[in-house]
Amino acid sequence: MTTTEILQRAKAACPALARISSAEKDAALLAMADALEAHAEPILEANRADLEQARGSVSPVMLDRLALSPARIRAMADGIRDVAALPDPVGRVLTRVERPNGLVIEKTAVALGVVAIIYESRPNVTSDAAALALKSGNVCVLRSGRQAHGSASAIVDALRAGLRQTGLCEDFVNLVEDTSRASAAELMQAVGLVDLLIPRGGSGLIRSCVENARVPCIQTGTGICHIYVDKAADLDMALDLLDNAKTSRPSVCNAAECCLVDAAVAERFLPMLKARLVDARAAAGLPPVELRLDARAAACIDGTPAGEQDFDTEFLDYILAVAVVDGVEAAISHIAAHSTGHSEAIVTADEAAAAAFAAGVDSAAVYINASTRFTDGGEFGLGCEMGISTQKLHARGPMGLDELSTYKYVVRGSGQIR
């Protein structure tokens, strides 16, 4: 089927999805979760083929993003079950006012309609996105990256089988067949057929959407996350946070890419940083972190001299840009110039510095004495997530069910005129 045909079928399925009850949606989600586990074998087989194809052409970090296992499939199914257990975000009356003229105005949560998601090589996004869309009453059109398309296709087959088992329309969950650039462009241009486009992926994809999308779009996921080590920091805590934010999962968007160190503690802290992230890791047989140092940091420790673009790069790898700054205001300025607005942290025991940082940094999540790795729907208590918005409109930070809905005003009168 062409992408346009898939979109037309998706749009046509919206009224049917709007009519089913919360209980029916939840039953369908549980059936989809069961079907996913029942289809584990064909899914793993398709994933092995995807991995075989990708090997050699992508980094080990990227291969890890792509790989499925029985445990990961179980986790995906449990993720769907968790979504089923969440409250229904649509149908609720958000506010109700009775006006002096007798009009009763109810602001009511409703689904968006067709939500299209363009993503790259993480197969679990397929089931996460389908579950969140269905729960929020939206028909989804998924467009997987080429490298994970076989896995995504097997997953969608399973999810649609689950829908059929509960007697529902399988067009509530759709996968674009064409993985060329043309299909992404079609989704971006499908005014009237796509109510929300969510690109999840690297900066190239996001930029392409900003440049080309004519449908409503939410930018997600590019994370050039900073950790600022203030002069009043507990330096051991700073070390733990940097180690966690950089090395626990370098391929994800909430990993730290840049460490800013207050000049007042640079000479003490930077040797500790190198000992922990480079030397100790190498000694333990772990991949050492490559430190890319600005001139002031290079005066304190050895490392790679940073090029200007190193402070504007989402490495997604064992690489950390390091700069020395003069205090919290300079850190805020550096972040304003280089951040993607995702997540930034300050490590400090000074309340005033923490408050200045929290107020002055214009990012979706601002941390005081915690790792940037917590920017995540699950960690924020949303139950799941559709992506992390780095824009300010509609949704910011982790997007859960509420962020996948809109509202309309239902106004009841008895003949009022103005």
Added chain:
Amino acid sequence: MTTTEILQRAKAACPALARISSAEKDAALLAMADALEAHAEPILEANRADLEQARGSVSPVMLDRLALSPARIRAMADGIRDVAALPDPVGRVLTRVERPNGLVIEKTAVALGVVAIIYESRPNVTSDAAALALKSGNVCVLRSGRQAHGSASAIVDALRAGLRQTGLCEDFVNLVEDTSRASAAELMQAVGLVDLLIPRGGSGLIRSCVENARVPCIQTGTGICHIYVDKAADLDMALDLLDNAKTSRPSVCNAAECCLVDAAVAERFLPMLKARLVDARAAAGLPPVELRLDARAAACIDGTPAGEQDFDTEFLDYILAVAVVDGVEAAISHIAAHSTGHSEAIVTADEAAAAAFAAGVDSAAVYINASTRFTDGGEFGLGCEMGISTQKLHARGPMGLDELSTYKYVVRGSGQIR
């Protein structure tokens, strides 16, 4: 100053605006309101020049939109005072969760940054938009239509004088000097300088923004509003609602443009409609409404045969498209095909028809037995409005202060890692 220079000054003013207190913002708004009244004479003089220039080239309805009077200036100043009296939308903690790991996550309302508004010939938009932007902590960049630019310029001079009197930066309120198409295009493309673009105007402007905007944008105001007269309608009520929705102020976006009549009552209702909107108005010396009739309506009454495009046109004039449909589902389908998603009404005493209409019509405001003219920030109790969103993302329907803000997550920890 060039448009880019104005945008850069606006962006640079954001941190200063973020730092001032609610009380300071309110004092500034009151000073702006007073300054507006104190500058009434130069504003009226500029408005007379604008009107002189426009006369002959625009319709009487458009001239009415453009015209100011001492009473209208007073109303604009009172509008600013009303905004000052509203609660501050930013700084509030919207939700607060403490996670099992001890992280405290506060979702906190914050300003967007620079809000740009492109509008057409209504000078009162200048003061409304400036007041709402300031109250919500945003720096505004206003781009008035050419025909109202003189009036807008005099109004902005007054507002900036008010800011100066309270010792604040006058760059919190800015007017683009260039009224050529180039300046609108510059605002649409100013990624990094414009946090939200709000086009308020006709369908050409909105379409141009959808096609060309690379900055976050909210579509507003195009209203092809429908009133559906159900077979269970009180026909006298339907007549009152249609008369009000069509003729009380035809130049505004919440005016009705199309009447759909259930076939079961068409032969009774349409002659009543013609008698009220055409014959009685002509007899009273009022402009009669031109009825543009589909074939089935034309079988009941005299009028202009409707061309296909009449059902897709925002007339903003004494013109009403009329079609006969077979019941509420057909009305919903017609609306889905022709509406701009602004406001639609059903007139019916049948609860089931009302519920089907409210659920099935995918518009910002859906009315049961009331005029579409109520879709308005003031009428909805928001105190004021920045425009009426016809999109689903971020804001839908009348946009007040909350819709001009975003949020960020401030997360406090004590060294948590993931």
